[in-house]
Amino acid sequence: MKLKLFLVACTFIIAIGSYAQIKSAEIIASGLTCSMCSKAIFKALGQLDFVDTISVNIKTSVYQLRFKNDKLASIEKIRDAVYDAGFSIAKFSIIANWKDQTAIKDLVFNDCGYQFKWQIKTNKTLSNNQKVYITNKNIQPINGVYFLNY
Amino acid sequence: MMIKSYRLVALFFFSFIIIAKNSKAQELFVISEPASIMPTRSVMIKQSYQQLGGKMNSSLYNTQLEFSFKKNWMMHIGTNFTASEIYLQNRLYSLDDIHSHTRLAFFLKAINSPFQPNTDAIMIDGQEKLWNAGFIATRLDYKWASSFSAGCLHRLTANSKYAKNGIEYIWSNGWLLYPKNYINYKQTNINFYVECIGQQLINDKTHYLDIAPAVQFIFNSQAKFNLGYKWPITDNSNRLNNKSLYISFDYLFFNALPKNYKSKKINH
Numbered sequence: 441m442k443l444k445l446f447l448v449a450c451t452f453i454i455a456i457g458s459y460a461q462i463k464s465a466e467i468i469a470s471g472l473t474c475s476m477c478s479k480a481i482f483k484a485l486g487q488l489d490f491v492d493t494i495s496v497n498i499k500t501s502v503y504q505l506r507f508k509n510d511k512l513a514s515i516e517k518i519r520d521a522v523y524d525a526g527f528s529i530a531k532f533s534i535i536a537n538w539k540d541q542t543a544i545k546d547l548v549f550n551d552c553g554y555q556f557k558w559q560i561k562t563n564k565t566l567s568n569n570q571k572v573y574i575t576n577k578n579i580q581p582i583n584g585v586y587f588l589n590y
Numbered sequence: 591m592m593i594k595s596y597r598l599v600a601l602f603f604f605s606f607i608i609i610a611k612n613s614k615a616q617e618l619f620v621i622s623e624p625a626s627i628m629p630t631r632s633v634m635i636k637q638s639y640q641q642l643g644g645k646m647n648s649s650l651y652n653t654q655l656e657f658s659f660k661k662n663w664m665m666h667i668g669t670n671f672t673a674s675e676i677y678l679q680n681r682l683y684s685l686d687d688i689h690s691h692t693r694l695a696f697f698l699k700a701i702n703s704p705f706q707p708n709t710d711a712i713m714i715d716g717q718e719k720l721w722n723a724g725f726i727a728t729r730l731d732y733k734w735a736s737s738f739s740a741g742c743l744h745r746l747t748a749n750s751k752y753a754k755n756g757i758e759y760i761w762s763n764g765w766l767l768y769p770k771n772y773i774n775y776k777q778t779n780i781n782f783y784v785e786c787i788g789q790q791l792i793n794d795k796t797h798y799l800d801i802a803p804a805v806q807f808i809f810n811s812q813a814k815f816n817l818g819y820k821w822p823i824t825d826n827s828n829r830l831n832n833k834s835l836y837i838s839f840d841y842l843f844f845n846a847l848p849k850n851y852k853s854k855k856i857n858h
Contacts, residue, residue, distance in 0.1 A: 471686030473615055473730060474766070476842070479775050479811040480629035483844035498772035501688065524630035524661050528686035 462513040462536045462552045466571070469501040469522055470530035477527065484521035490514065501530075512553050515586065519579040532574045541566050548585065559587040566590075613765040615735035616781045617728060620804040620816045620836065622760040624737045625693035625728040627664045627681045631847040633657045636668075638816075638838035640715070642831035650715060659847060673703035673716030679726075689732045697741065698723045710796045711789055711827035712743045712756045719746040722758065737762045743789070753794035761786045779808035787820070789827075798825035804836065814840040 469481050478498045485494055485503060490511035495504045507513040515532075522529050536552050543564045548557045559575055575587045617624040628634060636654040641647075654668035654675075666677035676699070683694040699722040707718045714722070724741020743756040768780040783806060788799040804818025818836040825832055 468688065470688045471684070471691040471730075473689050473732065473735075474618060474808075475772050475775055475777065475779060475811040476618065476808060476814075478772070480632065480844060482775070484629065487845055487849065498774070526627055526629055526661075528684070530686075530688050 461509065462507060462515075462534050464507060464535045465505045465513065465518060466531075466533045467503045467505070467518065467522065467529055468531040469503065469527050471527040472501060477525075480525040481522055481527060484525045485518065488514075488517050488521060490517075515554065515574065515579065523578075529579050532579050533571045534574065535569050535571050538566055538570070543572075543588070543590065555581075555585045556588050557585050559589050564590065613733065613767060613782075615730050615733055616764040616766045616779075616783075616806075617730050617735040617737060617762075618781065618806065618808070618814065619737065619762045619764060619785060620783050620806060620818050620838070621785045621787065621802055621820075622737060622739055622762045623677075623679060623695075623697065623726065624730075624735075624762070625681060625695035625726040626691070627662055627679065627695070628656060628658045628842070629844060630658050630661050631845050631849060633843045633846040634840055635843075636838060636840040638836065640837075641835040643833040643835075644829060644831045646830040648831060652716070657847065670716045673701060673705070675699065675701045675716065691728075691730050693726075693728045693730075695726045695728075696724075697726060697739070707745060707747055707749050707752050709827060709829050710752050710791065710794065711798060711829050712745055712758075712791070713829070714743070714758065720744060721746065724758070735764045753791040753796065755792040756794075756796075757790050757792065759788045775811040777811075779806075779811075781806040781808065783818070786823075796827045798827050798829070798832065799823045800825075800832070802836070812842050812844075814838075814842075816840070 472478060475498050478501065482494060482496055485491060485505060490507050490513045491505050492508045493506045519529060539551050543558045543560055543566055545558060545560050545563055548555065570590060572588045572590045575589050576582060634656040636656060638652045640650040642650060650670055652668055652670045654666055656666045658664040662681040664679050668675040679695050679697045681693060681695045685692045701716055701720050703716050703719045705717055712720060720743055722741050722743050724739055726737060726739040728737040738761050740759040743758050745754045762783065762785040764781055764783040766779060767782050769777050783804045785802045786799060787802060790797040800820050800822050802818050802820035804816055807815045816838045820836060821833045
């Protein structure tokens with residue numbers, strides 16, 4: 441039993457270690473004009489255990505999230521927090537330490553704990569802090585895949 | 591008297607045009623609910639006081655607990671310590687854009703009251719037992735927030751003297767007067783609302799249309815203080831109270847209910 445637990449723990453640690461991390465995200469929320477609505481999103485995002493800091497521009501509805509180094513950021517939990525607050529996401533971008541430094545058109549790849557596909561017209565070398573956009577409608581994965589653009 | 595009322599309404603609408611040109615839209619209405627739902631897992635406590643006037647003066651205190659237990663659903667439970675009210679609202683449709691949305695919701699309200707009807711109009715503030723169901727459509731734009739709700743009213747107290755059914759409709763508009771620019775959540779917001787509340791009885795010529803301007807102060811993006819006055823523009827009912835001074839204080843607790851983090855598919 442102890443051996444089993446040890447193996448599970450090792451697998452978990454290796455799994456986390458093998459993923460590159462989503463370091464930060466930027467969301468533009470839609471459907472709101474008031475500060476009370478903006479605060480509802482802010483409070484919902486603040487409840488996520490992997491979020492380290494949030495900075496908000498209430499006027500433009502832009503939320504910049506920085507994530508904790510020791511926790512995996514969850515795209516679904518961020519999406520659900522905004523939608524449960526009663527609003528939508530107009531733009532969702534992420535910055536990560538990508539394993540591959542080149543974005544290849546139509547390439548499906550695993551990184552940061554997710555399956556992504558580059559939805560781009562031409563290949564591109566990624567910069568260190570390349571911001572990429574998730575283009576799925578309502579940030580809903582299609583067959584488990586998130587589409588990326590920059 | 592009627593001519594004076596219409597002049598006042600015209601003056602108000604002229605003011606709205608000026609306000610609307612220089613303000614942003616707000617939809618945290620004082621009397622009606624917009625088609626939007628409060629944030630999931632939040633709880634609001636609302637205490638209101640109405641000084642009713644007209645043929646008879648009286649006062650009305652109401653305590654309400656509002657909460658959203660599920661995305662797209664919210665519930666209100668209220669009491670004035672003699673009558674009680676339950677209200678359920680479901681958001682059916684939502685189309686969001688940056689700083690704008692179009693939303694549609696369904697609502698169902700039931701009021702249990704020990705009082706017998708004493709007027710031809712159906713009284714909706716706990717003076718009689720009734721149910722009310724209908725739809726709300728809200729359009730919020732950067733500079734314009736307008737909401738229209740219409741529903742059926744049905745008296746549950748048997749009294750053959752008065753009509754049993756009616757239609758209630760509310761048209762609400764709201765603007766942000768202050769601040770001009772949002773900087774942080776601690777800024778006090780001042781909003782201005784004008785709501786028109788009408789009722790038409792079915793198989794009866796009784797109808798009224800009230801106008802209710804109100805000022806709202808929002809503190810710390812979490813607490814609301816509302817001050818409004820309602821009076822009839824047109825009224826052929828024999829309501830004992832057709833005017834009211836309305837004061838309320840609401841406090842919103844974010845993330846107050848337990849969370850459920852199961853990831854779900856969003857149908858929007």
